[in-house]
Amino acid sequence: MIFKDLCIMSSKDRELFYKVAEGISDIFYVLDYHWKFIYLNQEAERYFLVQREAVIGKCIWDVFPQAVHTILYEAVHKAKGSEEKLRFDAPSFSELDVWQAYTIYPGKDYIIILIKDITKRKEEQRLSEEFFMRVFNTGLSMMTIKTLNGRFVDVNKSWLRNTGYHKEEVIGKQESDLDIWASPETRENINHLLQQGPIYNYEVEFKTKEGSNRIGLLSMEEVEIGAVKYYLEAITDVTKQKELEKEMAKLDSLNMIGQMAAGISHEFRNPITTVRGFIQMLSDRKELANIREYFDIIIEEIDRANSIISELLTLSKNKTLNLRRDNINICLNKLFPMIQATAFNDDKDAYLELSDVPDICMDESEIRQLILNLTRNAIEASPSDGKVWISTYQEGNEVVLAIRDEGSGMDPEILSQIGTPFFTTKSDGTGMGLVICYRIAERHNAKIIIDTGAKGTTFLIKFKAIPE
Incomplete structure (x- = not known):
């Protein structure tokens, strides 16, 4: 480089070199190793407000x-005697609010210093970073800034709100310290994808501080902030969307089954009723008395088939409802003696705890079926001498029916299948009881929420209250 040859230039070449330096729009000066000025150009004179002859x-x-x-x-002392040029940005030592880019070229017995004004660029960078941080902190997506080895540098409010952490619990920690991902493979997959470039809308499962799993779409890429490289990560929580898609798929399957049942029930019930009648007639004949028990079994199974058809018809989307203003407590008081007797016959107890609740819009026959289905399940799920609680209460503008058992809870795999047609864990079940409950809830514009754990399961059915 020509700067390195300055000390061995001829006087003519040095004069030419300085003439070129005069035309440079940046500050340019040369020091010897006693830190004395050897040369400075016109821009340096103008900027420092000095005459070169004077300095x-x-x-x-x-x-x-x-x-x-x-x-x-510090930089020129470090560069002295070195062969490596130095580059850095720093505030001006002679002017406030001015930023400069320094390039230092050390020679054998001199140092050349080139200074460029970058105040405008720094201000643009500051505004850009300010805008970025404003978007980062107020964004709806969960956003983080991490070092390239996964250490948290910053997280936004949305990330804290969705995960349940406090900022001081996160900053400076590694991902592995917080156990963010639902499975170790997630981190490995992300690292693999990053090797190929930025990531866009990759579905991941992450964990909150409390340990519950959420589903998100992850986008991630490398960014440079203040000349340092980081990973910018954004996660859009789509848990509710996924749950809605799942519910819609369930409803679609219920509609299909209901339509099929409505279409075939007449053709199916006529012959099955005929068969039942003939079997009943044969069972009354004396010469067939020795096989009457078989006829009883056949009739029982025919009745069971009829019952399944009736349940399937309940799923029909076009079923007419007799909706009217009523209070669910009245319905529960009527049904409770029957529920209590069922529990007693199974060596269990049932308890009714009713609060004053507003009326709801309901079809009494359907609500009866929903209550009986859920209480029967709760009784069957509870151990011997177990208890089942049925309660009502108001929560905001909703009336809540809660049915709690003392069973061992549901595995996540089973919980995810609840409400799916024909899915059952009972050896003699049809898999339609809860499906019908979901359909009844849907027709009443109600929600079913399941809270399950090792000490039991609670079904919460939330109805819209009718304003007084």
């Missing part, structure tokens, strides 16, 4: 004592 041969630290112990001071 040539003088020590820079005497001319500009404010420059002592600045970044420039």
Whole structure:
């Protein structure tokens, strides 16, 4: 480089070199290793408000004592005797609110310093970073800034709100310290994808501080902030959307089954009723008395088939409802003696705890079926001498029916299948009881929420209250 040859240039070449330096729009000056000015160009004169004749041969630290112990001071001492040029950005030592880009070229017995004004660029960078941080902090997506080895540098409010952490619990920690991902493979997959470039809308499962799993779409790429490389990560929580898609798929299957049942029930019931009648007639004949028990079994199975058809018809989307204003407590009081007797016959107890609740819009026959289906399940799920609680209460503008058992709870795999047609864990079940409950809830514009754990399961059915 020509700078390195300055000391061995001929006087003619050096004169030509300085003439070129005069045309440079940046500050340019040369110091010897006693820190005395050898040369400075016109831009340096203009900027420092000095005449070159007045400073040539003088020590820079005497001319500009404010420059002592600045970044420039440290840099030129570091560069002295080195063969490597230095580049850095620093505030001006002679002017407030001015940023400069320094390039230092060390020679055998001199140092060349080139200074470029980057105040405008720094201001643009500051505004850009300010805008970025404003978007980062107020964004609806869960956003993080991480080092390339996965250490958290910053997280936004949405990330904290969705995960349940406090900021001081996160900053400076590694991903592995917080166990964010639902499975170790997730981190491995993300690392693999990052090797190929930015990631866009990759579905991941992440964990909250409390340990519950959520589903999100992850986008991630490498960014540069203040000349340092980081990973910018954004996760859009789509858990509710996924749950809605799942519910819609369930409803579609219920509609299909209901339509099929409505279409075939007449054709199916006529012959099955005929068969039942003939079997009943044969069972009354004396010469067939020795096989009457078989006829009883056949009739029982025919009745069971009829019952399944009736349940399937309940799923029909076009079923007419007799909706009217009523209070669910009245329905529960009527049904409770029957529920209590069922529990007693199974060596269990049932308890009714009713609060004053507003009326709801309901079809009494359907609500009866929903209550009986859910209480029967709760009784069957509870151990011997177990208890089943049926309660009502108001929660905001909703009336809540809660049915709680003392069973062992549901596995996540089973919980995910609840409400799916023909799915059952009972050896003699049809898999339609809860499906019908979901359909009844849907027709009443109600929601079914399941809270399950090792000490039992609670079904919460939330109805819209009719304003007084």
